[in-house]
Amino acid sequence: xxxxxxxxxxxxxxxxxxxxxxxxxxxxxxxxxxxxxxxxxxxxxxxxxxxxxxxxxxxxxxxxxxxxxxxxxxxxxxxxxxxxxxxxxxxxxxxxxxxxxxxxxxxxxxxxxxxxxxxxxxxxxxxxxxxxxxxxxxxxxxxxxxxxxxxxxxxxxxxxxxxxxxxxxxxxxxxxxxxxxxxxxxxxxxxxxxxxxxxxxxxxxxxxxxxxxxxxxxxxxxxxxxxxxxxxxxxxxxxxxxxxxxxxxxxxxxxxxxxxxxxxxxxxxxxxxxxxxxxxxxxxxxxxxxxxxxxxxxxxxxxxxxxxxxxxxxxxxxxxxxxxxxxxxxxxxxxxxxxxxxxxxxxxxxxxxxxxxxxxxxxxxxxxxxxxxxxxxxxxxxxxxxxxxxxxxxxxxxxxxxxxxxxxxxxxxxxxxxxxxxxxxxxxxxxxxxxxxxxxxxxxxxxxxxxxxxxxxxxxxxxxxxxxxxxxxxx
Numbered sequence: 188x189x190x191x192x193x194x195x196x197x198x199x200x201x202x203x204x205x206x207x208x209x210x211x212x213x214x215x216x217x218x219x220x221x222x223x224x225x226x227x228x229x230x231x232x233x234x235x236x237x238x239x240x241x242x243x244x245x246x247x248x249x250x251x252x253x254x255x256x257x258x259x260x261x262x263x264x265x266x267x268x269x270x271x272x273x274x275x276x277x278x279x280x281x282x283x284x285x286x287x288x289x290x291x292x293x294x295x296x297x298x299x300x301x302x303x304x305x306x307x308x309x310x311x312x313x314x315x316x317x318x319x320x321x322x323x324x325x326x327x328x329x330x331x332x333x334x335x336x337x338x339x340x341x342x343x344x345x346x347x348x349x350x351x352x353x354x355x356x357x358x359x360x361x362x363x364x365x366x367x368x369x370x371x372x373x374x375x376x377x378x379x380x381x382x383x384x385x386x387x388x389x390x391x392x393x394x395x396x397x398x399x400x401x402x403x404x405x406x407x408x409x410x411x412x413x414x415x416x417x418x419x420x421x422x423x424x425x426x427x428x429x430x431x432x433x434x435x436x437x438x439x440x441x442x443x444x445x446x447x448x449x450x451x452x453x454x455x456x457x458x459x460x461x462x463x464x465x466x467x468x469x470x471x472x473x474x475x476x477x478x479x480x481x482x483x484x485x486x487x488x489x490x491x492x493x494x495x496x497x498x499x500x501x502x503x504x505x506x507x508x509x510x511x512x513x514x515x516x517x518x519x520x521x522x523x524x525x526x527x528x529x530x531x532x533x534x535x536x537x538x539x540x541x542x543x544x545x546x547x548x549x550x551x552x553x554x555x556x557x558x559x560x561x562x563x564x565x566x567x568x569x570x571x572x573x574x575x576x577x578x579x580x581x582x583x584x585x586x587x588x589x590x591x592x593x594x595x596x597x598x599x600x601x602x603x604x605x606x607x608x609x610x611x612x613x614x615x616x617x618x619x620x621x622x623x624x625x626x627x628x629x630x631x632x633x634x635x636x637x638x639x640x641x642x643x644x645x646x647x648x649x650x651x652x653x654x655x656x657x658x659x660x661x662x
Contacts, residue, residue, distance in 0.1 A: 194307055198273045203241040205270040206234035212269065212305050219304070227414045229406070230263050236404060237267070237378070247372035250380045251357075251395035251403040254441040255410030256610050257417055260382045261297040264353055267380055268298055268318065268329050269305060271351045280329030280351035281342060281371075285359035285383075287333040291315065294355045295331045334360055339367040350377035357381040357392040359604075365391035385436070385443040386604045393443060407441045438610050449602040451575060451614065456582050457598045463587040470496030474644070477526040478636030479517055480629050481537035482506070488629045489513050492594075493524055494637040497586050502594060502630060510536060514543035521549045528655045530555050530636040553655060555639045557632075562640070568606050568613035570639070575601065575614050575631075577638035597631030 201208035206226070215225050226234065233252065240248040254260060264282070271278055284290035299313045312321050319328035329351060332341050342364055345352075350371050354360055372379055383392055395403045410416040421439050428434040436442040473496030482489040482505075489508060493501035501524070505513060517540065521529060533541045533554030541554040555574075561567035567576060578586075578598075588594060602615040617627045642655050 198307065201270065202274045204238045205267065206231055206238060208270045208273065209234060209266045212273070212307065213301070214304065214306075226263075226266075227259055229408050229413060230259060230266075233263065233406060234266070237380075240404060241376065241378070244376040246375055247377040247379055249372075249395075249403045250378075251392070251405045252380075252382045252408060253385045253392075253396060253405070253443070254382070254408035254413075255416070255421070255437070255439040256384065257415060257421075258408050258410050258413035259415040261293055261355070262301065264294055264355060264380070264382065265298040265301040267353065267378075268351070269301060269311075271349070271378060272311060272318065272320065272327070272329060273307065275349035275351075277323060277327045277347060278329070278349040278351060279326075279345040279347035280353070281345065281368075282329060282331050282353040282355070283334045283342070283360065283364070284354070285356035289356055290331055290333055334364045336361045336363045339363050342368040343370045345371045345374075345377075348374070350374045352377070352379040354381040354392075355383070357383040358386045358390065359383075360392070362391050384438070384605060384610065385441060388444055388449050396443070409440050411439065434612070437605055449604065450599060451601050451603040452579050452582065452598050454599045456579075457588070457595050460582050460586050460588040461590045461595055463585070465498050465587045470498045473497075474527040474642040475524060476637040476642060477517075477521065477524060477529045478633040478639075479529060479531040479540070480633040480636060481510075481513070481532050481535075481540050482508075482629065483535050483627075487627045490629045490633040491517060491520060492630065492633045492637070493526070494634065497581070497584065499586065499588050499634055499637075502589050502591050502633070504593070504630065510539040511543060514540045514547075518544060518547050518549050527551065528553060528640075528642050530639040532557065532632065532636060534558065551655060553639065555636055564611070565609075566611060568609075568611040571632075571635070572603070572612050572614040574635040574638045576612055578631075578635045581638065591630065594630040594634070597628035598634075600625050600628050600631070 197211065198208070201211065210225055214220055215223055225231070233250065237248070237250060240250070252260065268280065268282065271280065282290070282294060284294050298318060302308055302311060302313050302318070310320060312319055317328055317330050334342065352368055352371055368379070371377060381392060381395065387393055396405050410421055411418065424439055425435050433444040436444055476494045477491060478494065479491040480489060488504045488506055490502065490504045492499055503520070505516070528551045529544070529549065530553050531537060531541045531544065534557050538554065541552060544552045555570060557569065557571035559570045561570050561573035563573060567573035600620060604613055605611065606613050621627070640655050
């Protein structure tokens with residue numbers, strides 16, 4: 188009993204000292220933590236500043252942290268929850284994340300790990316959706332709640348003397364949830380901490396570091412300064428993409444992409460490519476590739492385009508055709524062009540075109556599912572994101588486009604971001620583009636299809652022949 192009273196007194200002394208709490212509550216240097224002597228430098232700095240903010244708080248205390256990948260923020264979230272629960276009687280708290288999977292599999296699971304390590308773990312119970320004080324489960328707790336813009340009321344004002352709100356991977360949390368959560372911040376001394384990668388140049392998380400930065404204690408963490416980060420992987424990304432690329436800015440440096448750079452392909456790059464004129468001898472020995480996109484909806488177009496090395500040409504578009512008629516036109520194009528590979532969008536209705544072209548023995552017909560796995564899944568969320576990213580690199584290398592205004596508009600339309608769990612490049616969905624008032628980028632997709640897989644030379648220099656590497660196209 189005396190030991191328990193002493194433990195309670197010690198915890199009470201950490202009300203405004205979260206860093207002291209973390210050093211005290213866990214067995215640093217022992218067992219699973221044998222290789223660790225305490226929090227990382229950036230974690231300790233934030234905890235110290237959080238304590239200072241709590242001391243003089245007459246209103247809500249707000250901390251926003253933007254970072255690269257692998258810095259140990261999930262552990263920090265767990266420490267903040269345990270500190271608040273241990274020092275604030277009858278705390279009411281909510282934790283959410285960008286996705287339900289991120290919340291349950293990473294953020295909330297990390298709390299379970301650190302709860303088991305805590306010196307006072309017997310005070311609390313962890314479940315899949317709630318972390319609570321064993322003697323007061325209804326009034327002293329933190330809940331894990333997946334957000335939904337259709338039901339934002341779960342984040343309305345928490346009615347308690349002590350309040351905690353945490354957003355993980357906050358960049359992808361809808362603004363309506365932020366607006367509703369403001370209601371919980373009317374309690375003096377309420378703590379609101381948000382963390383995330385800088386994946387968007389808009390939204391409330393972005394605003395924490397810009398328009399609303401006067402209301403937030405902000406910090407930016409470069410992954411290369413964190414002990415837990417995989418330095419070899421980070422260095423490889425820098426070598427592959429460049430220190431100031433948006434890829435490295437978001438994944439490594441924890442810096443928001445450049446203004447407007449959520450647009451995957453820059454407008455000036457496309458405009459230059461549409462003006463570029465190549466001599467025939469600059470591409471005539473490259474493989475001939477045909478990209479074929481198939482319309483899915485009434486207002487979409489079926490399109491195909493030729494590409495040979497750095498030259499794209501021969502774009503054709505059709506509306507209102509049935510699948511067999513369109514397949515016949517594509518078959519005629521194949522006969523005239525003589526491509527070494529034909530990549531056809533086989534998602535949905537496109538499978539019928541693929542089957543018909545194969546039935547007609549039209550050559551090397553390869554069906555491509557835009558939603559399938561990328562050849563490089565560590566970098567791209569799916570095949571479509573990979574193809575468009577390779578198209579971007581082709582343009583940077585000097586690719587030439589036909590001066591078609593629809594194609595130009597298609598190429599600059601899609602935005603991109605990064606998945607919250609693996610940090611892969613993800614291209615904006617066509618359905619989301621239509622919500623922004625943009626048409627489906629059918630001509631752009633046709634050109635992107637020509638990058639679905641590498642086409643390798645097989646023959647000699649006089650009569651080159653080519654084969655497509657497809658063994659791992661859908662790995």
